[in-house]
Structures are given as C-alpha cells and as structure tokens.
Amino acid sequence: MKKATTSPIPARGPADHEVRDQIVVAATEHFSRYGYEKTTVSDLAKAIGFSKAYIYKFFESKQAIGEMICANCLNQIETEVRAAVTQTDLPPEKLRRMFNVFTEASLRLFFQDRKLYEIAASAATENWQAVLAYEERVQKLLRDVLQEGRQSGDFERKTPLDETAMAIYLVMRPYLNPMLLQYSFDYTKVAPAQLSSLVLRSLSP
Template sequence: MNKATTYPVSARGPADHDVRDQIVTAATEHFSRYGYEKTTVSDLAKAIGFSKAYIYKFFESKQAIGEMICANCLREIETEVSAAIAGADTPPEKLRRMFKAMTEASLRLFFQDRKLYEIAASAATERWQAVHAYEERIQKLLQDVLQEGRQTGDFERKTPLDETALAIYLVMRPYLNPLLLQHSFDYNKEAPAHLSSLVLRSLSP
C-alpha cells in the first residue's frame, strides 16, 4: 500500500494532501510494526513528530486513518482486477480473469503483512464506508461484464441482471472478504478456475 490516493468522507481539515499523505504513510508503517488495534492516535503523533491536535485537523479518529489505508488497498485490488479484465477478448474470459485476479490480489494485499491485516479485518467486521464503496464498484464491474456477455450472446438473458450479478458476487465474496478468505487458503489456487467454470455453465444461453 503506497501513497494515499483515495479520500473517504471521514477525511477532513485543510485540503493539504501532502500532509494527509504523510500522516497516512507514517501510520501505515507504524501499524505494520505495532498493529492497528494496539496503536493510539497519541502513538502515531509521537512517531510522526506531529501533535495529536494537528493530526485531528485532518482525521477525526484512528479509524478514519485506517479507513484511508484500507481504501487505498482496495483501490489497488480493483485496479488489478480491471487491468485483468481489460486484457481479455470475450466476456467469458473476462469473468474467468475477474475471479482469478480478485483472489490473487486479495490474498497478497490482505495477508502480505499480518499486522496490516488487522485493518482489513476491522473494516470488514465494522462495515466501513470504504468497504461499502468497494463492494459497489466490484458489483458494477461484474454487471458490466454480464451485460456485455448478454449483448454478444455468450450469456443467458432470462434472469434479471441485478439478480444474476448479486448471485455471482456472493460466490466471489469468500475470496473478497479478508475474514472469509483466511479460511480458504487450502483452495485459493484451484477455486477461481472451478468457481468461474461453474458460474459460466450457469450463464450459458
């Protein structure tokens, strides 16, 4: 997770993105070393060299900082998924790549650092705004692929689009949600191919 680029509603204060990014970058490093749950805003202030009051000019709480870190992580996953889809020629192949890229990116970004995983777990448990926005964008991306497949004749058209998209999203969800994904390590290599094949068979016209 690199420099902050996404600013949830919880961000506040002066429109000085350099300072905000500096806080988020330092917080990411601090959380990585000491853990999200054990770190306080006072701890961050000491580590960064700012006063606690100054940090509160930009973020209303520790969660607001964690949410921005989480949002940046989710944006990175989304970028990889979008790139994988863009490289496919047909809707069925786009769906296959969507399953594969989503699982691989989620595994890498959620679990490359066990202490930063605490942020992802808190976000999923407490349903942070960043998580809601991410899930909506992923479902929109999925609907776009399904709509294209219906237009090309690759996918059936009888089932309502929103119902189909939601059903497929629920199949994907165990590989999107860090709380669920941690219990799926034994299947993460073969699951994307098996699940996408099953979904594609159900979408046949």
C-alpha cells in the same frame, strides 16, 4: 497508485494536502510494525513527530486513518482487476480473470503483512465506508461484464441482471472479504478456476 473513487471517508483538512498523505504513509508503516488495534492516535503522533491535535486537523479518528489505508489497499486490488479485464474482449474470459485476479491480489495484500491485516479485518467486521464503496464497485464491474456478455450472446438473458450479478458476487465474496478469505485459504489455488467454470456453465444461453 491512483486514488480510490470511494464515498467520502471521514477526514478533516484539504483532501489533497500533502501533510495528510504524509500521515497516511507514516501510519501505514507504524500499523504494520505495531498493529492497528494496539496503536492509539497518541502513539501515532509520537512516531510521526506531530502533535495529536495536529493529526486531528486532518483525521477525526484513528478509524478515519485506517479507512484511508484500507481504501488505498482496495483500490490497488481493483486497479489490478480492471487492468486484467481490459486485456481481453471476451466476456467469459473477463469473468474468469475477475475470479483469478481478485483472489490473487486479495491474498497478497491482506496476508503479506499480518499487522495490516488487522485493519482489513476491522474494516470488514465493522462495515467501514471504504469497504462498502469497494463492494459496490465490484458489483458494478460484475454487472458490466455480464451485460457485455448478454449483448455478445455469450450469456443467457432470462434471469434478471441484478439477480445474476448478486448471485455471482456471493460466490466470489469468500475470496474478496478478508474475514472470509482466511477460512477459504486452503482452496485459493483451485477455487477461482473451478468456481468461474461453474458460473460460466450456468450463464450459457
């Protein structure tokens, strides 16, 4: 998995330090077993075999560790979406794939492990930097696809690009945000196809 290109996440010590990565891996396993909310940095230190002070050399708080885990998960979703988008040259199909793959990947990563879901829920509720950076990249990718579609003649050009991109992002958001996704679960099988078709009709020149 490649590293997320997010804005800096609060952390201490060298960003590429192998011990830092070791802490993230161990924390992911520990949180998935005992839950994020119920785990303290002291609990984590015991489980990993480090002192609490040593962990604080690399992360300023439990949230900073959670942000790194969250960033890794979101980066995995983004990687899957970008791979799907690059497999076609047709802007309408790229948009369909964005709806489909974002929903499928989000469901898999957010709900395959209910304990790790606590991290995603906290991140979404508290607007962690990892989430804000992810949302910015999603919107940038969406604007790029829309711009490509306008240049190819597949999409209308009258509506300001930023306005169009934000409107479509708001349609997609219930299937990107883990707090909203849990309330949209009953529609995840049909929503990507139906919503993308509706959006594409609205984009017709």
